[in-house]
Amino acid sequence: MQILVVEDDNRISNFLVKGLEECGYLVTLCKNAEDVLKQYINIEWDLIILDIMLADMDGVQLLQALRYKKVYTPILMLSALNSVQDKISALDYGADDYLTKPFHFDELISRVRALTRRRQYEQLETPKAELQFGQLQINREQYKVTLAGQHVELSPREYKLLIYLVENIGKTVSRVQILNAVWGITFDNHTNVVDVYISYLRSKIEREDMKYIFTVKGVGYMFKG
Amino acid sequence: MQILVVEDDNRISNFLVKGLEECGYLVTLCKNAEDVLKQYINIEWDLIILDIMLADMDGVQLLQALRYKKVYTPILMLSALNSVQDKISALDYGADDYLTKPFHFDELISRVRALTRRRQYEQLETPKAELQFGQLQINREQYKVTLAGQHVELSPREYKLLIYLVENIGKTVSRVQILNAVWGITFDNHTNVVDVYISYLRSKIEREDMKYIFTVKGVGYMFKG
DNA sequence: CTTCTACTACAAGAATTTGCATAAGCTGGT
DNA sequence: ACCAGCTTATGCAAATTCTTGTAGTAGAAG
Numbered sequence: 001m002q003i004l005v006v007e008d009d010n011r012i013s014n015f016l017v018k019g020l021e022e023c024g025y026l027v028t029l030c031k032n033a034e035d036v037l038k039q040y041i042n043i044e045w046d047l048i049i050l051d052i053m054l055a056d057m058d059g060v061q062l063l064q065a066l067r068y069k070k071v072y073t074p075i076l077m078l079s080a081l082n083s084v085q086d087k088i089s090a091l092d093y094g095a096d097d098y099l100t101k102p103f104h105f106d107e108l109i110s111r112v113r114a115l116t117r118r119r120q121y122e123q124l125e126t127p128k129a130e131l132q133f134g135q136l137q138i139n140r141e142q143y144k145v146t147l148a149g150q151h152v153e154l155s156p157r158e159y160k161l162l163i164y165l166v167e168n169i170g171k172t173v174s175r176v177q178i179l180n181a182v183w184g185i186t187f188d189n190h191t192n193v194v195d196v197y198i199s200y201l202r203s204k205i206e207r208e209d210m211k212y213i214f215t216v217k218g219v220g221y222m223f224k225g
Numbered sequence: 226m227q228i229l230v231v232e233d234d235n236r237i238s239n240f241l242v243k244g245l246e247e248c249g250y251l252v253t254l255c256k257n258a259e260d261v262l263k264q265y266i267n268i269e270w271d272l273i274i275l276d277i278m279l280a281d282m283d284g285v286q287l288l289q290a291l292r293y294k295k296v297y298t299p300i301l302m303l304s305a306l307n308s309v310q311d312k313i314s315a316l317d318y319g320a321d322d323y324l325t326k327p328f329h330f331d332e333l334i335s336r337v338r339a340l341t342r343r344r345q346y347e348q349l350e351t352p353k354a355e356l357q358f359g360q361l362q363i364n365r366e367q368y369k370v371t372l373a374g375q376h377v378e379l380s381p382r383e384y385k386l387l388i389y390l391v392e393n394i395g396k397t398v399s400r401v402q403i404l405n406a407v408w409g410i411t412f413d414n415h416t417n418v419v420d421v422y423i424s425y426l427r428s429k430i431e432r433e434d435m436k437y438i439f440t441v442k443g444v445g446y447m448f449k450g
Numbered sequence: 451c452t453t454c455t456a457c458t459a460c461a462a463g464a465a466t467t468t469g470c471a472t473a474a475g476c477t478g479g480t
Numbered sequence: 481a482c483c484a485g486c487t488t489a490t491g492c493a494a495a496t497t498c499t500t501g502t503a504g505t506a507g508a509a510g
Binding site: 097170171172174175176177179180181188189216217218219220222 | 244
């Protein structure tokens with residue numbers, strides 16, 4: 001797990017690097033914004049920790065620059081001030097989390113874990129176009145689903161629902177979450193479309209002895225591989 | 226984990242309450258600012274979700290009033306507008322985070338998690354999804370409870386009650402507190418549902434030589450690990 | 451130790467809700 | 481207008497929730 005720390009204050013950077021290394025992370029330190037954009041931008045980091053106050057460039061500017069260059073690595077911003085404006089612009093320009101100095105190291109670690117956990121997840125899911133769960137095969141490149149070798153014809157909505165469930169494999173997702181993720185933003189909860197589509201999906205991808213979608217009563221549904 | 230939602234638009238509040246409950250939070254809904262200051266201010270919430278537009282009082286005013294009264298509960302503001310000015314005043318007056326409607330439910334959940342995570346830190350609670358007490362195992366991600374390896378089938382209400390007891394492990398909780406937290410009932414309406422559900426729970430998760438729920442006569446119940 | 455009282459446990463059944471399948475209505479593209 | 485896909489509506493079985501009523505129990509008072 002590789003972390004890039006961008007920080008020009010030696011006291012803080014020492015503290016960060018030492019602490020993170022003790023927790024088992026591989027840490028690289030960079031002391032100015034320019035080098036980040038020149039050298040470090042091409043390396044695949046698992047997380048970038050960015051101080052909002054740098055000598056040569058505003059941290060938020062750097063953040064903006066990174067996002068502009070399509071760097072989607074999780075970014076955790078550090079700030080000495082508890083400035084409201086900073087917080088807003090940091091999160092607005094695509095920071096994933098925000099921490100105000102001084103902070104407890106435990107809190108930093110917990111946020112680092114949270115951010116890298118998500119990353120692990122995405123890395124696990126994204127590069128694999130071909131997913132397999134027992135007899136069920138999903139090709140995300142070709143939008144093709146097969147069950148025991150047989151092609152399964154899914155409508156766009158059914159497919160989207162299946163993908164959402166698979167992306168959250170092992171986790172219970174609520175109807176409201178599904179409604180949001182698969183149907184888009186809506187405040188309408190007097191609908192049973194989710195139930196109906198779960199039913200459609202089950203009838204298409206499940207057999208008597210092959211179940212993938214499990215009902216969690218009172219909550220929602222869960223996909224198991 | 227108890228959340229107070231202050232929202233007067235029924236569609237949105239339904240959606241919020243349902244969604245949050247499905248995600249395992251104990252949610253209480255309040256439809257106007259006055260009641261918050263009168264009744265709900267004395268209850269210890271883990272998070273308050275506050276709409277910036279309320280019929281009887283501006284959300285920011287309510288926020289100010291709460292902070293003035295030394296309520297330091299994390300507050301997440303919701304707004305229909307994407308106004309920067311609103312954002313700034315909300316955060317200036319002590320909101321901990323800000324979300325613009327319409328939003329993805331997943332985003333709300335992630336912010337709720339972030340805000341309650343910090344709280345957990347202060348309380349030094351374990352942010353673990355997998356809890357274990359002797360032979361009893363609770364997986365909060367999968368809503369799954371096992372006793373000595375055996376899966377225990379709990380109804381939603383039973384599960385919620387168990388979670389509430391576990392969250393207050395070692396502390397005696399009164400029937401009124403339980404009623405309030407698990408049933409969302411803020412008044413005593415002479416019901417013995419709590420007793421009944423305690424009984425249900427005991428029959429499902431306890432054995433002759435494995436007790437978890439202890440009766441504190443005249444007061445309530447206590448969970449011991 | 452016995453009695454009394456307030457409290458607690460739990461069984462049984464009524465009322466309600468939920469999940470699911472099916473059917474029927476709707477919509478946008480061709 | 482047709483069709484596929486999407487959404488809403490409806491009915492039903494099963495699960496869940498909640499009330500009622502009774503038996504049981506702990507602990508104080510005598």
